[in-house]
Amino acid sequence: MVDENSGFIDRVFYALSNTTRRNIVLELTKKDLTVNELAKKYDMTLQGVSKHIHVLVRSGLVVQTKQGRTKYCKFNYQHLSKISELLEQYRAFWERRLDALDEYFEKKK
Amino acid sequence: MVDENSGFIDRVFYALSNTTRRNIVLELTKKDLTVNELAKKYDMTLQGVSKHIHVLVRSGLVVQTKQGRTKYCKFNYQHLSKISELLEQYRAFWERRLDALDEYFEKKK
DNA sequence: AATATATTAAACTAAACGGTTGACAATGAT
């Protein structure tokens, strides 16, 4: 209904369900960073961070471009936009319901 | 930074990372429903659906009230609002970045 | 050619997940 294309949505929500990953996304909204630069910011092995980045890449929220031996990560905001819109749809449903309720009480008066 | 209170955010995003759960939320934005009424809509055991509902309750997205032997589930839209706002913050960061880029090219001209 | 750096891959552990089955408790109907 609102929810075709659900695999993609699953992956984006899942990617955002972890604080480290949300933090990485936040860093990348400010500045493109390499895997190493990102890893230094977290109390975790490089490999651990690399895995988190991979989850973000699979979700489409992050895109990587190779530059020599380093790999730059950048935020792909279109995907977040889509999710943001989805949540707005849910919210809209709810607000329509509240309006219907208001109307009901109006009539009753 | 933007992300205090992260346990709650983790749980909400996680709750929304599954199609069945998103579907339940969607149903509940339209109408309060009992566990059984919800379960009938899915090709899954009652217990399975009950577990999904529990995930939603833990996240705060759904609230339950007992009525005799039935239990009504209702959508708690405030939590979704908070998440929606969080995503908007991410988006805002990104757009500020785009603006900064525009400015940069303006100056260059 | 040898060594250092950046990143991924593989193998593993502990925990959590999605889903099932079976048993149980509480409430409602006959």
Added chain:
DNA sequence: ATCATTGTCAACCGTTTAGTTTAATATATT
């Protein structure tokens, strides 16, 4: 009292997760 309905709980199975450690690859530097 008995029986059906609503819902939860506990145990289980197979899969996936977060994270580690230990290689392995590819690119730079000397």
